[in-house]
Amino acid sequence: DAEITQSPRHKITETGRQVTLACHQTWNHNNMFWYRQDLGHGLRLIHYSYGVQDTNKGEVSDGYSVSRSNTEDLPLTLESAASSQTSVYFCASSEQIANTGELFFGEGSRLTVL
Amino acid sequence: RKEVEQDPGPFNVPEGATVAFNCTYSNSASQSFFWYRQDCRKEPKLLMSVYSSGNEDGRFTAQLNRASQYISLLIRDSKLSDSATYLCVVKTTSGTYKYIFGTGTRLKVLA
Numbered sequence: 001d002a003e004i005t006q007s008p009r010h011k012i013t014e015t016g017r018q019v020t021l022a023c024h025q026t027w028n029h030n031n032m033f034w035y036r037q038d039l040g041h042g043l044r045l046i047h048y049s050y051g052v053q054d055t056n057k058g059e060v061s062d063g064y065s066v067s068r069s070n071t072e073d074l075p076l077t078l079e080s081a082a083s084s085q086t087s088v089y090f091c092a093s094s095e096q097i098a099n100t101g102e103l104f105f106g107e108g109s110r111l112t113v114l
Numbered sequence: 115r116k117e118v119e120q121d122p123g124p125f126n127v128p129e130g131a132t133v134a135f136n137c138t139y140s141n142s143a144s145q146s147f148f149w150y151r152q153d154c155r156k157e158p159k160l161l162m163s164v165y166s167s168g169n170e171d172g173r174f175t176a177q178l179n180r181a182s183q184y185i186s187l188l189i190r191d192s193k194l195s196d197s198a199t200y201l202c203v204v205k206t207t208s209g210t211y212k213y214i215f216g217t218g219t220r221l222k223v224l225a
Binding site: 033035040041042043044045048058090092094101102103105106107108 | 146148150155156157158159160163201203205212213214215216217218
């Protein structure tokens, strides 16, 4: 069955370290998204991509970067982790259909920055 | 003002009750609307899409009011298993398209 997987599921790191969260989907979806979820804020968009070599900033992109070298993967990198980036991160993908397109989510990656 | 707003709840209702959630959105260019369900510490999953004519899936009914820019979700005959957070999601297609999430409404169904 097609799926979307994230790794690691849990990570503890220290302030200033570089962290990469992996996202891999086997649906062959063009569209991929990274969200963070915090209490009181709901899901906020960090970065998104509509296809290979395409990346775009979302509403909370500062301190994060992504790259899209193939259809299946959209890794999220925190260049220098900060305590404010402690959160649950969800990767999602969708088909490129103009007015529909369900979002499929990975199981989430819980990041703690000490 | 947030682009998508929901009452965070919690809504505590007895089993068998009918409960309704509303969600308002600010971008009139929004094209597609969804309700997602999220269980504690899990990923969101699609509950149902919301169509202009309204739609029903078993005990769940979703409606869209474009003039007033709100969508609703009605749950009839609530079950304990309905306890979760319900996320309102709006997809905008002006230029690029994005999915905007509300903060969610928490429902707890009591035995």
